Amino acid sequence: MDKKIEKEVWPWKDKFGDYAMVPVxxxxxxxxxxxxxxxxxxxxCIAVLWGGATLGTQFMLKDLVIVAIVGSAILAxxxxxxxxxxxxxxxxxxxNMRYPFGCxxxxxxxxxxxxxxxxxxxxxxxxxxxxxxxxxxxxxxWWANVGIAAIWGGLLMMITAIIGFKxxxxxxxxxxxxxxxxxxxGVMMGISGAGGFAGLASIQPxxxxxxGIGVTEIVGMYIAxxxxxxxxSRYSKKVLHGPMAWIIQVIIFQVYMLTGAGMLALAxxxxxxxxxxxxxxxxxxxxxxxIFGQWTTNDNNLYNGALSFATWMPFKKKYITIAxxxxxxxxxxxxxxxxxxxxxxxxxxxxxxxxxxxxxGGALIADFYLYRWYKREPINxxxxxxxGMKIAQVNWVGWxxxxxxxxxxxxxxxxxxxxxxxxxxxALFYIIIMLICxxxxxxxxxxxxxxxxxxx
Amino acid sequence: MEFKKYVQISTGVLLMLSxxxxxxxxxxxxxxxxxxxxxxxxxIIQLMCALLLYPRIMRIEDITEIGNKSVQHNWLILSIxxxxxxxFLAPFFRLDHMAVPYTAxxxxxxxxxxxxxxxxxxxxxxKARMVV
Numbered sequence: 138m139d140k141k142i143e144k145e146v147w148p149w150k151d152k153f154g155d156y157a158m159v160p161v162x163x164x165x166x167x168x169x170x171x172x173x174x175x176x177x178x179x180x181x182c183i184a185v186l187w188g189g190a191t192l193g194t195q196f197m198l199k200d201l202v203i204v205a206i207v208g209s210a211i212l213a214x215x216x217x218x219x220x221x222x223x224x225x226x227x228x229x230x231x232x233n234m235r236y237p238f239g240c241x242x243x244x245x246x247x248x249x250x251x252x253x254x255x256x257x258x259x260x261x262x263x264x265x266x267x268x269x270x271x272x273x274x275x276x277x278x279w280w281a282n283v284g285i286a287a288i289w290g291g292l293l294m295m296i297t298a299i300i301g302f303k304x305x306x307x308x309x310x311x312x313x314x315x316x317x318x319x320x321x322x323g324v325m326m327g328i329s330g331a332g333g334f335a336g337l338a339s340i341q342p343x344x345x346x347x348x349g350i351g352v353t354e355i356v357g358m359y360i361a362x363x364x365x366x367x368x369x370s371r372y373s374k375k376v377l378h379g380p381m382a383w384i385i386q387v388i389i390f391q392v393y394m395l396t397g398a399g400m401l402a403l404a405x406x407x408x409x410x411x412x413x414x415x416x417x418x419x420x421x422x423x424x425x426x427x428i429f430g431q432w433t434t435n436d437n438n439l440y441n442g443a444l445s446f447a448t449w450m451p452f453k454k455k456y457i458t459i460a461x462x463x464x465x466x467x468x469x470x471x472x473x474x475x476x477x478x479x480x481x482x483x484x485x486x487x488x489x490x491x492x493x494x495x496x497x498g499g500a501l502i503a504d505f506y507l508y509r510w511y512k513r514e515p516i517n518x519x520x521x522x523x524x525g526m527k528i529a530q531v532n533w534v535g536w537x538x539x540x541x542x543x544x545x546x547x548x549x550x551x552x553x554x555x556x557x558x559x560x561x562x563x564a565l566f567y568i569i570i571m572l573i574c575x576x577x578x579x580x581x582x583x584x585x586x587x588x589x590x591x592x593x
Numbered sequence: 594m595e596f597k598k599y600v601q602i603s604t605g606v607l608l609m610l611s612x613x614x615x616x617x618x619x620x621x622x623x624x625x626x627x628x629x630x631x632x633x634x635x636x637i638i639q640l641m642c643a644l645l646l647y648p649r650i651m652r653i654e655d656i657t658e659i660g661n662k663s664v665q666h667n668w669l670i671l672s673i674x675x676x677x678x679x680x681f682l683a684p685f686f687r688l689d690h691m692a693v694p695y696t697a698x699x700x701x702x703x704x705x706x707x708x709x710x711x712x713x714x715x716x717x718x719x720k721a722r723m724v725v
Contacts, residue, residue: 170665171724303723307723307724310668310669310672311668311675312672314638314672315672315676315679318634318673319680321634322680322685329685417685418683420679420680420685421679421680421682425675
């Protein structure tokens with residue numbers, strides 16, 4: 138009976154592939170375990186181990202664990218809320234963004250934060266970093282030249298992103314258990330290197346920092362992932378599967394991985410996790426860590442970027458993925474071959490773009506959970522597109538909230554956690570301005586767009 | 594061979610391989626406690642993955658559903674097998690007599706290959722989904 142109803146209720150055509158523009162149908166939805174693996178696959182990356190290793194040079198073991206728990210708890214709340222939106226709407230972040238920002242807003246902001254930033258920028262940087270790590274592990278091999286490794290590494294990362302959600306899931310199935318074991322190996326190496334647990338717990342960090350800075354590092358490291366959790370949770374069979382999968386992986390596994398890497402760094406004094414693993418004697422494990430770690434993260438960068446480009450590019454998603462991947466690989470190779478080139482200006486530009494992301498997440502959360510609650514819209518009916526539905530071209534309140542929150546939280550306010558400040562301000566500005574406009578009868582929607590059966 | 598029977602037999606083989614790993618963990622424990630722990634963890638995960646498949650498919654007759662369950666468990670066994678291959682020969686887990694690590698490596702390699710074939714077989718024969 139369900140199947141019959143499903144066929145009648147799903148009135149869409151998936152013209153662009155991987156349900157980039159339309160809700161995921163019931164028969165394509167995946168189990169809790171599948172979502173958990175994909176989320177953890179994104180987390181199971183060198184960046185997290187590197188983050189943990191950095192904490193290991195900044196905190197004593199007990200403080201390190203507390204910092205990791207607090208930072209992860211903040212991320213759990215943010216990502217859990219956005220995952221819930223995807224679980225209900227069954228649409229990607231960029232389609233969900235149509236409601237608080239309008240059709241043009243979702244295309245513009247999506248392209249800036251996910252398309253250019255993740256899909257091309259961070260993809261290139263991660264591919265280049267992959268080249269550097271492989272070169273560190275095998276300094277004399279020709280195939281481990283930074284530029285050459287960046288090319289083959291980047292191409293590898295493209296494969297699973299081109300396949301789509303299934304590709305991300307396959308790779309995560311392979312990589313996640315390995316990373317969990319590797320973090321455990323880090324713990325063992327740390328204990329062994331320090332001559333026991335008591336020895337490890339008493340090691341003073343090389344460059345101590347304040348508690349706030351530590352939490353900022355953790356939140357900042359992964360908040361981009363926290364805002365775009367709907368891209369994966371839209372595949373969930375049940376609404377709560379996405380938030381639960383996200384929260385468990387962040388609260389348990391992120392803390393575990395950060396602590397594992399931190400313990401290794403405390404014991405070896407090396408902030409570079411690849412180097413620490415090699416020193417500790419992880420052997421082939423260090424090489425697999427480099428490959429799996431970058432691959433599972435970077436294919437998600439490309440995947441999310443392609444989803445955002447698909448909101449306005451009239452091509453199949455896989456062709457968009459190939460095109461942006463080739464640009465990213467070319468950039469990574471260029472940086473790799475011109476060894477003197479510094480990526481700092483490029484990275485600064487991407488960090489700048491990244492400051493907008495929490496504000497967008499804040500406005501999205503405020504619109505879905507607060508404004509629509511205030512409007513008495515049932516939660517299961519929110520963000521449910523249908524063919525022929527009219528939406529605004531521009532919702533100026535969303536735009537204004539993002540600009541104000543980014544400027545104020547990113548540059549003016551100097552205390553607290555900048556990324557969290559921007560997110561909270563984004564939510565506050567959005568809900569306050571919307572409520573004022575609502576009471577005053579001010580029109581917030583500019584222009585009108587009718588959604589067709591392809592989701593465009 | 595009937596698909597359900599194949600799954601049960603191949604899972605039995607995987608179960609035996611994990612028992613061999615358990616024995617090797619016991620041998621490694623006294624020489625290098627860290628090696629013993631990692632052998633034990635890998636053996637227990639493989640053992641549980643193989644063991645739990647039996648009750649999950651016991652009452653199911655639909656071969657696609659059996660295939661889906663088999664794919665879930667074999668993905669875990671495959672990835673843990675690869676992890677074992679990558680870690681057992683690492684310098685940190687070195688033992689005085691390398692016969693134990695090499696045997697463990699071989700056992701893990703066999704279980705990884707068998708589980709990869711099981712996934713392929715489930716998709717091919719039972720039309721199971723690779724992403725479940």
